[in-house]
Amino acid sequence: MNRPALFISFLSGVLFAVGLSLGGMTNPEKVMAFLDIGGAWDPALAWVMVGATGTFASIHPFAARLKKPLFAKDWSHIPKRGTDLPLLAKVGNVLFGVGWGLAGFCPGPALASVSSAEFSTLAFILTMFGGFWLWDGLRTWIPQS
Amino acid sequence: MSLDWFSLEALLGGILIGFASALLFSFNGRIAGISGIAGQWFQWVRERVQTKSPSVFRGDALWRFLFLSGLIVGGFLMQGTEYSAQPSPVGLPLVIAAGLLVGMGTRMGWGCTSGHGVCGLARFSGRSLFATLLFMGAGMLAVSIVRLMGGFS
Incomplete structure (x- = not known):
């Protein structure tokens, strides 16, 4: 990628994190309250979803x-519409959801929370990368369909 | 009329997230899926370390690295404001288990809240909708269990 495109990557990351913080996503207690429909439910974070999906x-x-992106040569591979995710991927969606609910962090907000310098947040990021690694290792054992 | 359920800052934050994703897509042709960006960058770095090849930041790895750096820098910009990042309310063992589940589950499930929940839903992708319902449902269940065990203290 050329320099302008690399600058856009960095800028996009910065704006993304500012949006996450402003929206309340870097407050795990708020995230858990959003998921806690059986308890003291706080629907506020639904507006983050509305704003983000609406804008995109x-x-x-x-x-x-466009024939090609403004600063890059090609579009990244985007999966074809109408195809289902394999069963194993759906199991992955559930595992991710359980992890999200247990501590209130998903990948973006966790990285945007490095600034808090909280030990447990840094531990979450470390084990999250461990989880990436674990799956990269496990999937070599699973026959490709 | 009560507006208790409305949050302007949540809506503005969401608009900013959508704008950042649109920026990355329109200019660079890439989808802002955080778990994909972080996971593929990490995979690339590990391969480079294994093959002892010296250049760690090139090609796709470089823009991914810059995006992830931007995320971290953006967090620092908000630090000290009323929107400062907060720690998880649960204890360290639960946080560590959650990190492993989130890392493994997002790679296994082809995306997380950003890739499926924002970009996928906005493209009216059926499978992203299904994925989002699955992880939100599982998240709701997990939170209920944490609450019943008294884990919020």
Whole structure:
């Protein structure tokens, strides 16, 4: 990628993190309250989802009509529509959900929380990368269908 | 009319997240899925370490590294404001188990809250919708269990 594209990558990461913080996603207690529909449910974070999907959905169709991205040579591989995720991937979605609910962190907000310098947050990030590694190792044992 | 259920800062935060994702997609042609970006960058680094090849930041690994650095820097920009990042309310053993589950589950499940939940839903992808329902449902169940065990203290 050329320099302007690399700058966009960095800028996108910064804005993404500022949005996460502003939206309340870097407060795990708030995230857990959003998921706690049987307890003291706090629906506020639903607005993060509304704002994010609404904005991306309004810009995406225009960008997708371009022959190529503004600063890069090609589009990344985007999976074909209408195909189902394999069963194993659905198991992965559930495992991720359980982890998300247990501590209130998903990958983006965890990385945007490095600044808190909290030991347990840094431990979460470390074990999350351990989890990436674990799956990379395990999947070599699973026959490809 | 009560507006207790509305949160302007959550909506603005969401708009910013959507804008950041649209920026990465329109200019660079890449989907802002954090687990994919972090996982593939880490995989690449480990391969480089194994083959003892000296250049650690090139090609796709470089833009992924810069995006992840941006995420961390963005967090620092918000530190000290009323939106400062907070620690998890649960204890360290649970946090460590959660980290492993999130890391493994997001790679295994082809995405997380950003890839499936934001970009996927906004593209009206059926399988991302299904994935989002699965991880939100599982998250709700997990939170209920934590609450019943008194783990919020």
